Amino acid sequence: MKFMKLGSKPDSFQTDGDHISFVLILLIFGLRFYADISLQILMFRYVATELATDIVVNVGDVKFYCHKFPLLSKSARLQKLVATSNDENGDELHIQDIPGGPGAFEICAKFCYGMTVTLNAYNVVAARCAAEYLEMYETVEKGNLIYKIDVFLNSSIFRSWKDSITVLQSTKSLLLWSEELKVVSRSLDSIASKASIDTSMVEWSYTYNRKKLPSENGNSPQWNGVRKQQTVPKDWWVEDLCELRIDLYKRVIMKIKTKGRVSGDVIGEALNAYTMRRLPGFSKGMIPNNDIVKYRSLVETIVWLLPAEKGTVSCSFLLRLLRAAILLDCGETERNELMRRISQQLPEATVTDLLIRAPAGEATIYDVDIVHNLVDSFMTHISQTDPVKKEFLESTRSPKFGPDASKVLVAKLIDGYLAEIARDPNLPVSKFVNLAEIVSSVSRPSHDGLYRGIDMYLKEHPGISKSDRKRICRLMDCKKLSAEACMHAVQNERLPLRVVVQVLFFEQARATTSSGSSTPDLPGSVRALLPGGSHGSSRSTTTNTEEDWDSVPTAEDIKALKGELTTLRLSGETNRNGTAKTDIERVAVSRMKGLAMSKIFSKLKSSKERNGEISSSDTSESPEETKSTPSVSRKHSLS
Ligand SMILES: *[C@@H]1O[C@H](CO)[C@@H](O)[C@H](O)[C@H]1NC(C)=O
Numbered sequence: 001m002k003f004m005k006l007g008s009k010p011d012s013f014q015t016d017g018d019h020i021s022f023v024l025i026l027l028i029f030g031l032r033f034y035a036d037i038s039l040q041i042l043m044f045r046y047v048a049t050e051l052a053t054d055i056v057v058n059v060g061d062v063k064f065y066c067h068k069f070p071l072l073s074k075s076a077r078l079q080k081l082v083a084t085s086n087d088e089n090g091d092e093l094h095i096q097d098i099p100g101g102p103g104a105f106e107i108c109a110k111f112c113y114g115m116t117v118t119l120n121a122y123n124v125v126a127a128r129c130a131a132e133y134l135e136m137y138e139t140v141e142k143g144n145l146i147y148k149i150d151v152f153l154n155s156s157i158f159r160s161w162k163d164s165i166t167v168l169q170s171t172k173s174l175l176l177w178s179e180e181l182k183v184v185s186r187s188l189d190s191i192a193s194k195a196s197i198d199t200s201m202v203e204w205s206y207t208y209n210r211k212k213l214p215s216e217n218g219n220s221p222q223w224n225g226v227r228k229q230q231t232v233p234k235d236w237w238v239e240d241l242c243e244l245r246i247d248l249y250k251r252v253i254m255k256i257k258t259k260g261r262v263s264g265d266v267i268g269e270a271l272n273a274y275t276m277r278r279l280p281g282f283s284k285g286m287i288p289n290n291d292i293v294k295y296r297s298l299v300e301t302i303v304w305l306l307p308a309e310k311g312t313v314s315c316s317f318l319l320r321l322l323r324a325a326i327l328l329d330c331g332e333t334e335r336n337e338l339m340r341r342i343s344q345q346l347p348e349a350t351v352t353d354l355l356i357r358a359p360a361g362e363a364t365i366y367d368v369d370i371v372h373n374l375v376d377s378f379m380t381h382i383s384q385t386d387p388v389k390k391e392f393l394e395s396t397r398s399p400k401f402g403p404d405a406s407k408v409l410v411a412k413l414i415d416g417y418l419a420e421i422a423r424d425p426n427l428p429v430s431k432f433v434n435l436a437e438i439v440s441s442v443s444r445p446s447h448d449g450l451y452r453g454i455d456m457y458l459k460e461h462p463g464i465s466k467s468d469r470k471r472i473c474r475l476m477d478c479k480k481l482s483a484e485a486c487m488h489a490v491q492n493e494r495l496p497l498r499v500v501v502q503v504l505f506f507e508q509a510r511a512t513t514s515s516g517s518s519t520p521d522l523p524g525s526v527r528a529l530l531p532g533g534s535h536g537s538s539r540s541t542t543t544n545t546e547e548d549w550d551s552v553p554t555a556e557d558i559k560a561l562k563g564e565l566t567t568l569r570l571s572g573e574t575n576r577n578g579t580a581k582t583d584i585e586r587v588a589v590s591r592m593k594g595l596a597m598s599k600i601f602s603k604l605k606s607s608k609e610r611n612g613e614i615s616s617s618d619t620s621e622s623p624e625e626t627k628s629t630p631s632v633s634r635k636h637s638l639s
């Protein structure tokens with residue numbers, strides 16, 4: 001840190017009891033005397049004086065016993081005060097409103113006596129303001145304090161990165177004065193200019209505890225035995241600015257933005273670093289329970305400062321901000337702005353990012369409505385963007401995501417989110433289904449994620465009605481389940497019969513197709529067998545009621561069904577010359593019908609009351625985790 005030493009005469013401190021007094025050994029006009037000025041407690045002792053003090057200056061609750069001559073020769077204000085004092089000798093003055101208080105007055109007084117004073121970034125602003133108050137101008141005496149401080153500021157403080165920040169921070173208790181004296185604007189300018197400078201010109205020290213640069217790890221591609229000069233990272237300045245209070249921080253960032261030389265990404269990085277540092281619990285999605293007003297204003301300011309361009313901050317950061325904005329009850333404007341930005345960057349989000357707690361008093365754990373709104377506006381936004389503009393937008397941050405890829409990412413994200421919120425026992429089916437339906441138009445390669453969510457929901461909500469069970473299962477396209485998920489699904493005692501039949505059909509169909517990769521669509525005939533299934537609304541000609549199909553089959557039912565289908569497959573394989581496909585289908589339908597009519601439904605009907613307890617079985621895992629093979633016998637007990 002830069003400092004300036006003024007004066008040369010000694011100044012010694014002496015502790016006296018529970019207060020500190022300092023003894024001035026003054027050599028003025030060849031006269032030697034001691035003046036003991038007591039701080040805090042009004043105590044004054046002459047040690048040895050040949051020249052008595054002739055003025056008492058009261059600053060705050062401190063009395064300064066001084067001499068008129070040195071003070072008045074440098075301070076126009078004190079001259080005037082003495083002249084206009086009510087006190088007949090003008091030897092007791094009160095200057096309660098001096099900026100910087102007793103500490104700053106002491107610096108000025110010592111300067112008047114020519115005693116050693118050291119100015120640095122911490123005390124220079126107070127001294128400058130006090131000197132202004134005391135009117136210590138060049139017109140009063142050459143080489144006066146104001147001039148000396150200004151030279152110090154210009155030639156040292158504002159040339160230094162860290163000192164400029166310290167000085168700016170020190171203006172907080174003296175804001176009006178330092179504003180008036182342009183100390184604030186000059187610090188801001190100094191900081192913003194340095195932050196905007198080409199990084200190759202940065203040759204001062206700065207705080208940087210962020211991610212290591214490749215060159216610092218010694219595995220930089222350019223590293224070839226000679227230690228390369230370390231590259232200054234673009235965001236070298238962001239950490240030091242975290243020291244600033246939010247109002248000053250806001251002004252610095254605005255100034256940096258005005259200069260227009262720092263990219264939005266770096267400004268975004270700075271805002272992220274600042275919020276992490278200044279909002280306790282931010283990274284954990286919590287907020288402090290004190291100083292709500294202060295933190296609310298902080299979050300609102302950060303939102304206000306976000307660079308205009310999309311993608312300059314991460315979606316995860318935006319979602320954390322949103323979470324904080326909700327908890328701190330920030331204004332509608334800020335929340336809407338965050339929602340708008342998040343919806344545009346939604347493909348980058350993770351499930352964890354989206355788990356925003358529901359407001360107090362809501363039955364559900366998470367705020368599903370907010371995610372619903374985000375997905376809704378994402379889908380609207382992406383469908384409204386014209387291709388040319390789209391290309392431009394995509395190129396800003398994540399060029400790898402085209403609009404279609406973005407939609408798939410969001411759909412997958414929502415699948416994962418659904419699986420997470422499905423654990424909430426109070427989550428209504430409608431919220432689950434409505435959210436899933438927004439992305440249902442997006443063609444995803446796999447429905448495994450969605451299946452996992454549905455299965456989780458069924459597992460956690462064993463008591464849901466048949467129609468709800470049907471509604472939720474209809475979200476999924478069994479054709480898009482992986483072999484692994486199918487394996488899980490056919491053993492899943494929570495799924496309605498219609499779904500199991502579909503899954504079984506596709507499982508078998510996939511096995512019969514020689515390519516193995518392309519799965520045929522559900523044949524119209526099988527579709528007809530499944531009334532009101534996910535693949536159409538055509539009513540079945542079968543005599544079975546919908547209710548039967550929505551029932552949950554037992555493990556034995558499934559086994560029987562599977563056996564039937566396997567026979568079909570085997571007979572299909574004997575018929576390899578290509579004419580067989582429709583035959584298989586036909587046979588399949590008739591067999592399934594027969595099966596349904598005879599075996600399963602008689603069973604189901606005879607044990608309808610059992611359905612409630614069937615679903616209480618809790619043995620299946622989600623498809624991603626399952627390691628079981630189809631032959632693994634189920635724990636389900638059927639008495
Ligand atoms: C310090 O710098 C400011 C702004 O550049 C200038 O106006 C002022 O005259 C300078 N003061 C001194 C004492 O150099």
Ligand SMILES: *[C@@H]1O[C@H](CO)[C@@H](O)[C@H](O)[C@H]1NC(C)=O
Pocket residue numbers: 575577578579
């Ligand atoms: C195909 O199989 C059917 C039934 O097995 C048979 O009648 C027919 O002649 C076969 N066609 C050819 C081209 O091999």
